[in-house]
Amino acid sequence: MTSQITGQFDSVTARSQWIEISQETLALTRRLFIQLVRRPSTLIAGILQPLIWLLLFGALFSKAPEGLIPGGTSYGSFLGAGVIVFTAFSGALNAGLPVMFDREFGFLNRLLVAPLRSRSSIIFSSVIYMTSISLIQSFAIMVTAALIGYGWPGLSGLSIVIVTLLLLVFSVTALSLGLAFTLPGHIELIAVIFVANLPLLFASTALAPLSFMPIWLGWLASLNPLTFAIEPIRAAYSGPLDLNAVLINAPYGAVNGYGCLSVLMALSFGLFFLISPMLNRKLA
Amino acid sequence: MDVFGVESLIQMIELRGLEKSFGSIQALFGLDLSIPRGCLYGLLGPNGAGKTSTIRIITTLLAPDSGSVVVNGVDALKEPCIVRNQLGYVAQEVAIDKILTGRELLELQADLYHLSQSKKIERITFMIQRLDMDSWIDRRCGTYSGGMRRRLDLAAGLLHEPELLVLDEPTVGLDLESRKIVWELLRELKSKGITILLSSHYLEEIEIMADRMAILDRGRVIAEGTPDQLKDELGGDHVTLRVREFSDEKESMQVRDVLDNIDGVKQIVVNRSQGFSLNLVVEGETVLPKLREELTKADFPIFALSQSRPSLDDVYLQATGMTLMDAELAIAGQRDSKLEAKKGMR
Structure with a gap:
């Protein structure tokens, strides 16, 4: 009887704990969305920049000889996957900025002095917000790409696109939040974002296939997490998706669709496990 | 609990x-x-x-x-x-x-x-x-x-x-x-x-x-x-004395020696940051005329002399030897705003 009552009490406590964590997380996420609605410039810029890339690069290589890209696809279709991944990646890399500003302006102290059920709510809200934004931006790019004739991935393809983007956004958001709590200020964080962004794009298969690259760059691109996100999405755009098919002919060996998604999943979990103790320490 | x-x-x-x-x-x-x-x-x-x-x-x-x-x-x-x-x-x-x-x-x-x-x-x-x-x-x-x-x-x-x-x-x-x-x-x-x-x-x-x-x-x-x-622990009223608008340390010390033996004077602090004025803690209403008398005898002029109930600043002065404002000024040049901002950041 006693253990029954204790069990019921525990379940009520656990339920109230989850209700309180949800209340905190929703309130913090709501704040981020209010900021977005009232200051939409970052969202608009985050959509416009990759759109310009898509239109300009697409136009630049529109007269490329047929067969230039392996598989015979047009350069525009080839580029689409790269731009979608780049959009999600850039957005997620900026996830740490609002947290950094909260640290600098003392708003984080307001949150830390509150009896939060879990201080992970601060992290959860950033992840929810950034994932939503990245998906909205990527969806805008996909619709535009479809309208200018670069194709649409289909239903099963679309699910692969979403899963791939989620895995990429989770890992990059974790990395960015880790940096936001480690670096001394927003200038340093922006510098890291600035330095990481374009080199990672160029050292991936976003703009050119591996076969175009010199050996050293091919190695870099084959190790670059962006490549592991780009290739499954590219495959989803190319027709019926077979995750058993080889998507990356890397210098170290062939990687199929499952391999790509496994690498992204390992990266996501790895980064979260790596950064969690540091975040816990900072928020303790 | x-x-x-x-x-x-x-x-x-x-x-x-x-x-x-x-x-x-x-x-x-x-x-x-x-x-x-x-x-x-x-x-x-x-x-x-x-x-x-x-x-x-x-x-x-x-x-x-x-x-x-x-x-x-x-x-x-x-x-x-x-x-x-x-x-x-x-x-x-x-x-x-x-x-x-x-x-x-x-x-x-x-x-x-x-x-x-x-x-x-x-x-x-x-x-x-x-x-x-x-x-x-x-x-x-x-x-x-x-x-x-x-x-x-x-x-x-x-x-x-x-x-x-x-x-x-x-x-x-x-x-x-x-x-x-x-x-x-x-x-x-x-x-x-x-x-x-x-x-x-x-x-x-x-x-x-x-x-x-x-x-x-x-x-x-x-x-x-x-x-x-x-304030009561200071044990008396607070007197501020300036023999000139700007005295030097030597003169202030001489004045202190003159006043030190007067009955009712409990404490004298030379306030360096206030132009070497003297802050005295005195007991009783008759001390002020005695102060005037002794200063005149010793041939010191009186630029300003006032008596008041002790304030918290006097409490601070007694405990640290400087007024709160002087303590603020003294520390102002030593503070590192970057370090303080960092202290506040998580």
Whole structure:
């Protein structure tokens, strides 16, 4: 009887704990969305920049000889996957900025002095917000790409696109939040974002296939997490998706669709496990 | 919950042997402090005395290097979440989100303290009316004046009806009207039995508001009691003497030697930062004429001579050898704003 009552009490406590964590997380996420609605410039810029890339690069290589890209696809279709991944990646890399500003302006102290059920709510809200934004931006790019004739991935393809983007956004958001709590200020964080962004794009298969690259760059691109996100999405755009098919002919060996998604999943979990103790320490 | 015995029933806050360093700079040196329940307690000291570090430790934002912190009978170092539930904190730098409206900020605060929907609406409505924020609460916080921000911050700190309110220099930079509103609210809260810890470097604020107070200097409590007790402990009236507008040290020492043996003169401090004027503690009404007489005999002129009841500044002067303002000026050049900003960052 006693253990029954204790069990019921525990379940009520656990339920109230989850209700309180949800209340905190929703309130913090709501704040981020209010900021977005009232200051939409970052969202608009985050959509416009990759759109310009898509239109300009697409136009630049529109007269490329047929067969230039392996598989015979047009350069525009080839580029689409790269731009979608780049959009999600850039957005997620900026996830740490609002947290950094909260640290600098003392708003984080307001949150830390509150009896939060879990201080992970601060992290959860950033992840929810950034994932939503990245998906909205990527969806805008996909619709535009479809309208200018670069194709649409289909239903099963679309699910692969979403899963791939989620895995990429989770890992990059974790990395960015880790940096936001480690670096001394927003200038340093922006510098890291600035330095990481374009080199990672160029050292991936976003703009050119591996076969175009010199050996050293091919190695870099084959190790670059962006490549592991780009290739499954590219495959989803190319027709019926077979995750058993080889998507990356890397210098170290062939990687199929499952391999790509496994690498992204390992990266996501790895980064979260790596950064969690540091975040816990900072928020303790 | 109450694991610290009877003492914790009387005291709302018990700090014992607090030590805190930031790199090579030691901010607190074994600080001890007891703050009774239902009391408006003033923490006075110049910038850099350790007030903010002490407050940040009480509010669980900072962990001491050593020492114990008990708030409302709860060990704040072991059970910080319970302590956070019981206190409201109004920080020195008002941290508001400029994009949100005041109401949205209060709603966020209510959710962080897990208020139910009905309680949230009730408390927000009450605080808006109580602090007269109706006309501007739905404007974005970025458009608020310093006084409006401070009122909003106070409302946020009080939203969950805490038993303890901690305010770190809440009236810095405020106009007189906003200060009065803050002071009125604090008096009202005290009358309702809420314990208030108020740090300030404004003497008059502590003198007017505090039931009890502690003076902090270089990370230590150098005096503690009611403002009247501390002034009475000086044991007499305060006399300021200047033989010339600007004397030198040698002359001031000579004057001190002349006055030292007069009956009723209890203490003489040469105030270097005030043009080597002399601050005397005297007992009795007849001392002033005697002072004039002895100075005339010794052929010293009198530029200014005044007698007054001792102030908290005199208490500070007696304890440290300098006035509070001089202590502020002395430390102003030594402070590292970058390090202090870093101290405040998590």
